[in-house]
Amino acid sequence: MTTQVKKICCLGAGYVGGPTCAVIAYKCPHIQVTIVDVNETRINAWNSDNLPIYEPGLDKVVFDRRGKNLFFTTEVEKAINEADLIFVSVNTPTKKAGMGAGYAADLAYIESATRQIAEVARSSKIVVEKSTVPCRTAESMRTILEANSHDDIRFDILSNPEFLAEGTAINDLMFPDRVLIGGLQTPEGFKAQQALAEIYEQWVPKDKIITTNLWSSELSKLAANALLAQRISSINALSAICEATGADIDEVAYACGCDSRIGPRFLKASVGFGGSCFQKDILNLVYLSEQLNLPEVAAYWKQVVDINEYQKKRFVSRIIKTLFNTITNKKIAVLGFAFKKDTGDTRESAAITLCKDFIQENARVKIYDPKVSEQQIFYDLSEPGVTYDIKDLKKRVTVVQSAYEASTNADAIVVATEWDEFKELDFERIYKSMNKPAFIFDGRLILDAEKLKSIGFRVHTIGRANF
Numbered sequence: 001m002t003t004q005v006k007k008i009c010c011l012g013a014g015y016v017g018g019p020t021c022a023v024i025a026y027k028c029p030h031i032q033v034t035i036v037d038v039n040e041t042r043i044n045a046w047n048s049d050n051l052p053i054y055e056p057g058l059d060k061v062v063f064d065r066r067g068k069n070l071f072f073t074t075e076v077e078k079a080i081n082e083a084d085l086i087f088v089s090v091n092t093p094t095k096k097a098g099m100g101a102g103y104a105a106d107l108a109y110i111e112s113a114t115r116q117i118a119e120v121a122r123s124s125k126i127v128v129e130k131s132t133v134p135c136r137t138a139e140s141m142r143t144i145l146e147a148n149s150h151d152d153i154r155f156d157i158l159s160n161p162e163f164l165a166e167g168t169a170i171n172d173l174m175f176p177d178r179v180l181i182g183g184l185q186t187p188e189g190f191k192a193q194q195a196l197a198e199i200y201e202q203w204v205p206k207d208k209i210i211t212t213n214l215w216s217s218e219l220s221k222l223a224a225n226a227l228l229a230q231r232i233s234s235i236n237a238l239s240a241i242c243e244a245t246g247a248d249i250d251e252v253a254y255a256c257g258c259d260s261r262i263g264p265r266f267l268k269a270s271v272g273f274g275g276s277c278f279q280k281d282i283l284n285l286v287y288l289s290e291q292l293n294l295p296e297v298a299a300y301w302k303q304v305v306d307i308n309e310y311q312k313k314r315f316v317s318r319i320i321k322t323l324f325n326t327i328t329n330k331k332i333a334v335l336g337f338a339f340k341k342d343t344g345d346t347r348e349s350a351a352i353t354l355c356k357d358f359i360q361e362n363a364r365v366k367i368y369d370p371k372v373s374e375q376q377i378f379y380d381l382s383e384p385g386v387t388y389d390i391k392d393l394k395k396r397v398t399v400v401q402s403a404y405e406a407s408t409n410a411d412a413i414v415v416a417t418e419w420d421e422f423k424e425l426d427f428e429r430i431y432k433s434m435n436k437p438a439f440i441f442d443g444r445l446i447l448d449a450e451k452l453k454s455i456g457f458r459v460h461t462i463g464r465a466n467f
Contacts, residue, residue, distance in 0.1 A: 336417020
């Protein structure tokens with residue numbers, strides 16, 4: 001007989017924990033779900049009308065269950081004690097210093113959360129590793145928890161990685177390709193797996209719930225993101241060849257995508273991938289390979305990240321070269337700052353790299369994004385890597401409220417995020433407001449280049465030649 005879960009606690013109210021547990025509460029009204037975070041500002045936002053995360057459909061789910069069986073609080077110890085099952089969904093950023101800096105995941109938050117569970121718990125718990133972690137992280141969590149287990153309290157550990165894409169996270173949770181649950185291959189491990197599986201079975205078909213050992217589950221998450229990022233870097237590498245030869249990257253991608261062995265997804269060329277997962281997970285895989293003394297494997301995966309950085313730098317070089325080899329004091333309108341459409345997340349966004357390079361070339365940059373705040377934009381641009389402080393930065397960068405405002409008196413427009421609204425802009429109005437010649441650089445392959453040329457724009461598109 002399995003343990004019936006009546007109360008769930010989620011440690012971490014971020015991009016993973018918030019939406020995931022909100023959907024669990026929505027689909028399982030008989031289960032009390034409490035999402036906790038030490039960040040009081042974030043919890044207050046979850047309890048307000050303006051949620052801290054923009055995700056299509058998320059507000060409907062939260063507002064439907066909040067105060068009924070979905071709660072957001074800073075009372076971490078209380079939530080841990082009351083829960084039957086605890087999701088650990090804290091941040092696992094790439095280390096900035098020490099062994100593995102720049103590659104390995106910083107597991108300090110994971111360890112801290114695990115120790116807090118061990119110290120606070122007064123009854124047995126199922127602890128679920130939800131954060132993206134390197135393979136065998138569960139071993140350290142298990143060591144901490146088992147050292148604090150005794151006859152009255154035991155901890156069972158599971159791995160349940162998320163496979164969410166920002167912008168479609170709610171749909172991904174409602175209709176997942178698969179739910180992966182890794183556990184120890186012991187009677188207790190199987191029992192814990194089944195307890196979690198029974199929660200997902202409330203809305204996910206049984207054949208899509210996959211149970212594996214702990215280590216396979218952990219590695220599958222890194223592997224999936226690495227393989228997806230590899231496809232993007234592959235098509236981006238081909239886009240450079242297309243620009244040099246006159247081939248069209250959209251046509252090449254379509255032809256390749258028609259091959260049933262390849263398929264069409266993740267073959268869209270762009271200025272580069274971003275987000276919280278791809279680069280971090282690939283670098284985790286690089287570090288893991290190096291630690292396992294597999295340097296060739298490490299070098300292989302590192303090249304996926306290198307191509308991504310090359311694509312951004314190549315795009316900037318093309319812009320500067322086209323604008324007569326200098327952008328000093330030229331006005332550049334950057335449309336989009338999020339790493340992709342339908343999210344306000346800017347982590348590893350290509351727009352950050354583009355804007356930093358424009359600033360270092362002494363351009364004047366106007367930025368518009370429908371979902372990213374001015375505060376977030378200046379925070380990202382003042383991170384280490386640029387020599388400007390906020391005061392100097394604001395002399396070079398202006399955050400505006402519309403694409404039209406960004407484009408007024410601009411020398412060039414750079415499309416950095418594929419927001420749908422950018423396809424519907426009145427480009428004749430924009431053309432009249434710009435300096436001439438008026439340039440558009442489409443880094444996301446979303447604009448009708450021929451129509452723009454007929455208006456008078458000089459159009460440069462990723463993966464297409466300009467001769």
